[in-house]
Amino acid sequence: MxxxxxxxxxxxxxxxxxxxxxxxxxxxxxxxxxxxxxxxxxxxxxxxxxxxxxxxxxxxxxxxxxxxxxxxxxxxxxxxxxxxxxxxxxxxxxxxxxxxxxxxxxxxxxxxxxxxxxxxxxxxxxxxxxxxxxxxxxxxxxxxxxxxxxxxxxxxxxxxxxxxxxxxxxxxxxxxxxxxxxxxxxxxxxxxxxxxxxMTLAPNIQSEHQRLDWHAGARACFNRIRGLNPAPGAFTTLHNKRMKLWASQLTGEATAEAAGSIVGTDSNGILVACGDRQMLCITELQYEGKGRMKALDFYNGNRDMLEGAHFE
Structure with missing residues (x-):
């Protein structure tokens, strides 16, 4: 049986x-x-x-x-x-x-x-x-x-x-x-x-787990972004608006800028300073009220807002 x-x-x-x-x-x-x-x-x-x-x-x-x-x-x-x-x-x-x-x-x-x-x-x-x-x-x-x-x-x-x-x-x-x-x-x-x-715990993801801490190292930010893609997504804020970050790349490049500073761009996306003095390249993002897009496209369409800006 x-x-x-x-x-x-x-x-x-x-x-x-x-x-x-x-x-x-x-x-x-x-x-x-x-x-x-x-x-x-x-x-x-x-x-x-x-x-x-x-x-x-x-x-x-x-x-x-x-x-x-x-x-x-x-x-x-x-x-x-x-x-x-x-x-x-x-x-x-x-x-x-x-x-x-x-x-x-x-x-x-x-x-x-x-x-x-x-x-x-x-x-x-x-x-x-x-x-x-x-x-x-x-x-x-x-x-x-x-x-x-x-x-x-x-x-x-x-x-x-x-x-x-x-x-x-x-x-x-x-x-x-x-x-x-x-x-x-x-x-x-x-x-x-x-x-x-x-034993370690894996609690359900809450909003506070989605927020990026730029004072953490580039690797930590990189891991959080990919660990929350495709849902619910990691986020940061810029000018009091939420920006979801869907994909990023480690650059291995150093910077003296403060954590969260938008340093500029390379051929792949937007470069952001992290707390370990390394830069993380954001390659795909979604600004509040907008659809997902390549980070370079967003940067090129919003230079005045992004140049010299700082993620909160």
Whole structure:
């Protein structure tokens, strides 16, 4: 008899991983649990979550409780052998964790115990990590703190953005889940406890995390810009207006100008002084009320405003 599995998740990250699991794993997915549908876009239209959309395409029943604890009895009645979560968005209570015979496992986009929380991919780039990966672990009451079952790693390169790393980790998450679940059912895995002393957090991105601190070094600003691209974007302010910075390049060139000063341009973009006396080249930006554009085009159209100016 095929094992009975419940999938729990909400965003694109989970949807892509679950799509592969449904198509390739060969188990009976008896239900999908996701967050309630919410308004999306400027028109605030109610749209299904990405995970719900996948479930609907495959004719899998969907549950969308405001609080997952409220459907513990309904989950128990389904008699799942395993529950798999990925970026679900709620802590799962012990009453549900105790239901499946093979437990509840989570697909998490970091090398645990580092970057527990809701934005591990963002923070791994912002903090300049050399590598990251996917960890699959048992779930417990504490956030992302359960015993680890399997890990896969990938380097973080200077040309990686949040977008590119997100896509790569999504693929790796699907690979690792497909490799892990059969071994779990076969009793071939030995869980490894996390070292809580090495734990770091990856909180959801707030507005204060988006603001660039030009007094930090050029590398720190470079990492923050790419760690928030394509969303929600890093920003600075100029003449009391917000400017989002979408792409930049390290120059390795020194400057004596104060941090935040617009030094000039080169062939790639706008040169800005940073706190380590190095210049960062901004190559793509978006001034308040405008669309995204090449930084050089913006500079050439706004020389009077930019020459000798200082980002706040």
């Amino acid at each position: 095929s094992k009975r599995v419940i999938l729990m998740g909400t965003p694109d990250f989970a949807a892509h991983i679950f799509e592969r699991f449904i198509n390739e794993a060969g188990y009976e997915v008896i239900s999908v649990i996701t967050q309630p549908d919410k308004p999306v876009g400027r028109k605030r239209e109610i749209k299904p979550t990405p995970v719900k959309a996948v479930a609907m395409q495959h004719g899998i029943p969907v549950l969308q409780p405001e609080k997952v604890r409220d459907i513990a009895d309904e989950i128990a009645a389904l008699q799942p052998d395993l529950i798999i979560t990925a970026a679900y968005g709620q802590l799962v209570p012990q009453t549900i964790l105790d239901i499946p015979a093979f437990g509840c496992i989570n697909v998490h986009a970091s090398l645990l115990p580092k970057y527990r929380g809701g934005a591990p991919i963002h923070w791994s780039i912002i903090n300049g990590e050399a590598e990251t990966g996917i960890t699959i672990m048992y779930m417990e009451k504490r956030l992302d703190a359960g015993d680890m079952l399997s890990v896969i790693k990938t380097p973080i390169n200077d040309d990686d953005t949040l977008g590119s790393l997100y896509e790569r980790l999504t693929e790796l998450g699907g690979d690792l889940l497909l490799a892990t679940v059969p071994k779990l059912f076969a009793g071939e895995l030995v869980a490894e406890k996390q070292d809580d002393s090495a």
